[in-house]
Amino acid sequence: MSHALEINSLKKTYKGGFQALKGIDLTVEKGDFFALLGPNGAGKSTTIGVITSLVNKSQGQVKVFGYDIDSDLEKAKSFIGLVPQEFNFNQFEPLMHILVNQAGYYGVERKVAIERAEKYLKKLELWDKRNDAARMLSGGMKRRLMIARALMHEPQILILDEPTAGVDIEVRRAMWDFLRELNRQGITIILTTHYLEEAEMLCRNIAIINDGEIVENTSMKALLAQLDGETFVLDLSPHDKEVTLKDINYRVNDDHTLEVDLNKNQNLNPIFQQLTEQNINVLSMRNKSNRLEALFVNLVSKKEPKTTSNKQAS
Amino acid sequence: MNNAIALKSILTKEIQRFLRIWVQTLVPPAITISLYFVIFGTLIGSRIGEMGGFDYMSFIVPGLIMMTVITNSYSNVASSFFSAKWQRNIEEMLVAPVPNWVIVAGYVGGGMARGILVGLIVTTVSLLFVDIKIHNVWVIIATVSLTSATFALGGLINAIFANSFDDISIIPTFVLTPLTYLGGVFYSISLLPDFWQGVSQINPIVYMVNAFRYGFLGISDVNIVTAFLVIGFFITTLFTIAMVLISKGIGLRS
Numbered sequence A: 001m002s003h004a005l006e007i008n009s010l011k012k013t014y015k016g017g018f019q020a021l022k023g024i025d026l027t028v029e030k031g032d033f034f035a036l037l038g039p040n041g042a043g044k045s046t047t048i049g050v051i052t053s054l055v056n057k058s059q060g061q062v063k064v065f066g067y068d069i070d071s072d073l074e075k076a077k078s079f080i081g082l083v084p085q086e087f088n089f090n091q092f093e094p095l096m097h098i099l100v101n102q103a104g105y106y107g108v109e110r111k112v113a114i115e116r117a118e119k120y121l122k123k124l125e126l127w128d129k130r131n132d133a134a135r136m137l138s139g140g141m142k143r144r145l146m147i148a149r150a151l152m153h154e155p156q157i158l159i160l161d162e163p164t165a166g167v168d169i170e171v172r173r174a175m176w177d178f179l180r181e182l183n184r185q186g187i188t189i190i191l192t193t194h195y196l197e198e199a200e201m202l203c204r205n206i207a208i209i210n211d212g213e214i215v216e217n218t219s220m221k222a223l224l225a226q227l228d229g230e231t232f233v234l235d236l237s238p239h240d241k242e243v244t245l246k247d248i249n250y251r252v253n254d255d256h257t258l259e260v261d262l263n264k265n266q267n268l269n270p271i272f273q274q275l276t277e278q279n280i281n282v283l284s285m286r287n288k289s290n291r292l293e294a295l296f297v298n299l300v301s302k303k304e305p306k307t308t309s310n311k312q313a314s
Numbered sequence B: 001m002n003n004a005i006a007l008k009s010i011l012t013k014e015i016q017r018f019l020r021i022w023v024q025t026l027v028p029p030a031i032t033i034s035l036y037f038v039i040f041g042t043l044i045g046s047r048i049g050e051m052g053g054f055d056y057m058s059f060i061v062p063g064l065i066m067m068t069v070i071t072n073s074y075s076n077v078a079s080s081f082f083s084a085k086w087q088r089n090i091e092e093m094l095v096a097p098v099p100n101w102v103i104v105a106g107y108v109g110g111g112m113a114r115g116i117l118v119g120l121i122v123t124t125v126s127l128l129f130v131d132i133k134i135h136n137v138w139v140i141i142a143t144v145s146l147t148s149a150t151f152a153l154g155g156l157i158n159a160i161f162a163n164s165f166d167d168i169s170i171i172p173t174f175v176l177t178p179l180t181y182l183g184g185v186f187y188s189i190s191l192l193p194d195f196w197q198g199v200s201q202i203n204p205i206v207y208m209v210n211a212f213r214y215g216f217l218g219i220s221d222v223n224i225v226t227a228f229l230v231i232g233f234f235i236t237t238l239f240t241i242a243m244v245l246i247s248k249g250i251g252l253r254s
Helices: A044-051 A073-079 A095-105 A110-123 A139-151 A169-184 A196-202 A220-225 A269-277 A291-302 B002-020 B027-048 B056-086 B100-126 B137-161 B167-181 B194-200 B204-217 B224-248
Strands: A005-013 A019-028 A033-037 A059-064 A080-083 A157-161 A188-192 A205-210 A213-219 A229-236 A249-254 A257-263 A282-287
Touching: A005 A044, A019 A044, A019 A059, A019 A205, A019 A213, A033 A044, A033 A169, A033 A196, A044 A059, A044 A157, A044 A188, A059 A073, A073 A080, A080 A139, A095 A110, A095 A139, A095 B002, A110 A139, A139 A157, A139 A169, A157 A169, A169 A188, A169 A196, A188 A196, A196 A220, A205 A220, A205 A291, A213 A220, A213 A291, A229 A269, B002 B056, B002 B100, B027 B056, B027 B100, B056 B100, B056 B137, B056 B167, B056 B204, B100 B137, B100 B224, B137 B167, B137 B204, B137 B224, B167 B204, B204 B224
Parallel strands: A033 A188, A033 A205, A080 A157, A157 A188
Antiparallel strands: A005 A019, A005 A059, A205 A213, A229 A257, A229 A282, A249 A257
16 A cells, blocks of 8 residues: 655755755655654755655655656646745735636646635635735735645645744634644645644654754654653642642742653652642643653754755755 | 646636736837837838838838737746746646646747737737738738747746846847847848848848738748748747756756
8 A cells, every 4th residue: 555655765965065865764654644843954845845846856766645756746746735835826816816727737627626716715714815916915814825725636645834834823723723624534744843832733643854864753642752751830829838749859930830840650640639638729730841842852952963054945 | 638727727827917917018019019100100101112012101010010929928928937936936837747848838828828919909009000901811820829939938948047037138138129120120131231131031030020021911021931941940949948948947946
């Protein structure tokens, strides 16, 4: 059975000698929600560029749903919907024209394309703007337009390169819901993002790329299990006595805030139990920092990217 | 079937583009051509007398129409394709399963559409100044179609290499305009000394203007078959170059 995406020994060296990809291997299963993370210049966008044929690879093999981009490029392309990092539509074109013409490039009949454009513009709350030039849209609307455009040919695999960059939290959460819905419908989703919370919330599997190499490729669950410990911040009800916790590493920040460090063999129950015995209620609790962020920083700092004078955008 | 829909989509996009900015694309040629008719036709032309057996105004009409077709076909593709590169919306086509020949044909078709539409507008305007005779309508249609395709291809190649908006104005200014003005639009090359007649033979626009003039007036400074062979040569060569450049992703893929 073929995978949604299969990359073998992929290398890319740009003119000028900068090696953006140093032989990466990656497999994404059908129906997966996959995160491709890495610091700026790590090779994420180059990888996406090669998959979508916007960047010519130097070496290696890329297969999309079993179709090799060297021998079956057009077939491979027909499976992919791309939401690029930069706005890349004609700013002067009305939204309807952008969407209907894009569907046409994939061979979708005009009548069907108009119906789909209506469906996605309504779904992404852009219907009222359908006759406006794209330049009139806000940043968040432009991001949503690019998602609608990528879906016009009903792709099997949707690649989103920083889809929520610069988008406010309300719109971002609406986009997450929409992406989850698409994934539930069976669309394989590959996501690059700088918001690690986003990757943790949405993705089942993850690859971390650094300096043109894959430094981690596993399930989100397995990755998070690598955490040695976590720090929680607890908001406490008003109390008279000083808080004391046995066998727990903790810090009292102020009268009503407590920080506790748990290693992966400990659980939260003893903390609640001891606080309850002291007549102290826990009003709320949160992670001190994003769990994935801690791992990410650890993984990419193990191998510092080499500095180079002619480094190109990944 | 899919390729036909993709081609139609690129054509639609291109036609929508120049119609959306009709004040920039369709109106100026009509004004320019009216000025040519007033100055060269009515004011100066009346003192020149006949050329090639026709009054000067009738003689220059086909050349002026052809000049407009050439300029508009070229500039439409040059500016549209370069803008698509500059705004990166060319990526919409590059990521889609659109064969390279469809991209070339779509842009060239768009350039031809503008060239021919502007040609029709200019022809209509010229009817206000002169009666237009038609000697052979098929020669007219064939010449205008092939010439607009040739220069649309030229505009495409220019845009592929261009890195700035200046780069798409250099060729029209320093190559296209001189070749057009020296291409027999305003005079019969038979009036030139032998040496300059010989030099004119290497100007492809001479063949296009004369073939077009033959369609209207039935006169030409060059053999019509030779004219079509020259146009055919240029179209084939430019199409091959454009296909190679797009296939290699020159200026499009990193």
